[in-house]
Amino acid sequence: MQDGARKHTWKEQNSWVSPSVNTLESGVPSKGFSQDTEGQAAHWNPPRCGVPDVPILPDGQNGRNRQKRFVLSGGRWDKTDLTYKIIRFPWQLVKSKVRRTVAEALKVWSDVTPLTFTEVQEGRADIVIDFTRYWHGDNLPFDGPGGILAHAFFPKTHREGDVHFDYDETWTIGNNLGTDLLQVAAHEFGHVLGLQHTAVSKSLMSPFYIFRYPLSLSEDDKQGIQYLYGKPKLEPEPAPTPTPTPTAEPPQPDIETNEITNEESVQPDACDTDFDAVSTIRGELFFFKSRYVWRLRGGKLQAGYPALASRHWQGIPSSVDAAFEDPLGSIWFFQGPQYWIYDGERRVSGPAPITELGLSTSPVQAALMWGTEKNKIYFFKGGNYWRFNPSARQVDNVYPRTMADWRGIPQEIDAAFQDEIGFAYFLRGRHYWKFDPVQVKVLEGYPRQISQDFFSCTPSSNSFR
Incomplete structure (x- = not known):
């Protein structure tokens, strides 16, 4: 057969x-x-x-x-x-x-x-x-x-x-x-x-x-x-232990789907947009824009994307300012003066005020997991950045510092992430800069177009401004 x-x-x-x-x-x-x-x-x-x-x-x-x-x-x-x-x-x-x-x-x-x-x-x-x-x-x-x-x-x-x-x-x-x-x-x-x-x-x-x-x-x-x-070896059978009900949020009648709704009739086009946030999550790269997310694995855009971000993270805010995955696998999202924490696709906390983290300013414009051990996290806002300790849930009190430490990176950025090799990427508008962790500066030939290098779009004739 x-x-x-x-x-x-x-x-x-x-x-x-x-x-x-x-x-x-x-x-x-x-x-x-x-x-x-x-x-x-x-x-x-x-x-x-x-x-x-x-x-x-x-x-x-x-x-x-x-x-x-x-x-x-x-x-x-x-x-x-x-x-x-x-x-x-x-x-x-x-x-x-x-x-x-x-x-x-x-x-x-x-x-x-x-x-x-x-x-x-x-x-x-x-x-x-x-x-x-x-x-x-x-x-x-x-x-x-x-x-x-x-x-x-x-x-x-x-x-x-x-x-x-x-x-x-x-x-x-x-x-x-x-x-x-x-x-x-x-x-x-x-x-x-x-x-x-x-x-x-x-x-x-x-x-x-x-x-x-x-x-x-x-x-x-x-x-x-x-x-x-056959039956269990021990007789009589022990009374079954009630299976504990998992601690999950109750079903909600207004669960979003991946369908386009009247709220936004047109999906954003990755070839013709900037991005609100980018993060490496579970070894894959996620680009966020408004209510939508693109998912790249091994440098290739996955079928079915863009999709509503709520397809993966129920209760996620309608737009995301910054996102990162911490060393323990928790996923953090920031929007305005608040933040959320997810365990995979399940929300475990939030919304909570970012002032709890020692941040007096909002919003967080970008978050970066950084370092060879991927144990350093930085928040970016305006021309400053803070180092964050996720276990203590507090920013270091010797910060903020200025963006001048990141040689060649613009004063203000929209998103940041680190690849599996250790290079950092900083996004602003429709362009990105690749940052060398050894020489501690931007590589030559940057900025480049996000749409062209990540989504294989036709190169735009617009020059960087």
């Missing part, structure tokens, strides 16, 4: 109908799938997983009725102590949280079986988890934001244990502002252990994905996995 018939693919619509529902996609156009999915499914063809389900036979055929029963893939692991390894991580989430979420998703299955799961970071592992993109070696390419979310391979296939997540999705934990990693991972692990889709609604192994907390197995899920691996 070909790979395509032995894998599982989870899809969502490119345009969400409900902010609390990620829908699956069939081979025909669909209007979407809302919270009352189970009641509507009988009346129209809802979006669903692209893998064909095992047919439900009428009563009396083959000696039993398969309706309302778990479905098996035909394979199982020959052991109960399994190891797993995470190869790559999503950019929105810090590694420690991804590891905890993966462990929690696996625990859903180990709580009701003799199975154990142990993470290893080196060597071979039974279950290999990867966040990857587009063509990635299994002839089942991902398709960028939206569309295919993840796929997994069943036991007893040549790729058994492989679980792939689309790196380009908006991964979240414990909220419905993107695609919830916990629920998708638990579903995929059911496949990697040998379960197919079930026709029982509200089961974890249903092909329809609905944001629902707390995460738990239905009786059908439980019977299916115990059919393969």
Whole structure:
């Protein structure tokens, strides 16, 4: 049997109908799938997983009725102590949280079986988890934001244990502002252990994905996995510990999407604009302008951008004056006299006054993570700059100092960032300057056009003024 018939693919619509529902996609156009999915499914063809389900036979055929029963893939692991390894991580989430979420998703299955799961970071592992993109070696390419979310391979296939997540999705934990990693991972692990889709609604192994907390197995899920691996070794089964509700902001009815609204009918053109802020976040470069953001990875603009910045950071201000990621992975945004802090895509504090940071002036025009250890942070305003200590959340009291320290940089700048090699970039208007950290001055040949070098636009005939 070909790979395509032995894998599982989870899809969502490119345009969400409900902010609390990620829908699956069939081979025909669909209007979407809302919270009352189970009641509507009988009346129209809802979006669903692209893998064909095992047919439900009428009563009396083959000696039993398969309706309302778990479905098996035909394979199982020959052991109960399994190891797993995470190869790559999503950019929105810090590694420690991804590891905890993966462990929690696996625990859903180990709580009701003799199975154990142990993470290893080196060597071979039974279950290999990867966040990857587009063509990635299994002839089942991902398709960028939206569309295919993840796929997994069943036991007893040549790729058994492989679980792939689309790196380009908006991964979240414990909220419905993107695609919830916990629920998708638990579903995929059911496949990697040998379960197919079930026709029982509200089961974890249903092909329809609905944001629902707390995460738990239905009786059908439980019977299916115990059919393969048995009950836990210790009897009687311990009472299940309630899964704590993640500390996330409650769903909001006015969640923004990536659609153009009447507030701003035309997206800004990267070839014909300046930028409010630029920052390197999770190793990728983000350009901010008004409500929009461009995302560059490896120097290449990613598909689907510009997008609303609120697509990644719910509650972000309508425009950003400055942004940076601190050494611990927290993302700071500044707008006017206030600042916000995010953990990946989840807001953890703010808005708060920048006076708390020891700054008596606003707005912050630019923020720069600087130094070989990327442990120095500078704020820029007018012709001055301050050094900031993120652990103490205070600027050093010997500052501000003048921009003359940065030889060749204009007195006032709009944005700043550091690349992976260590060069600093300062932006003003539609031009930028590249700053050498060794010679401590601007390189020859600058300023250059932002649009040309970062967005491959046709060079403008306008000279720098």
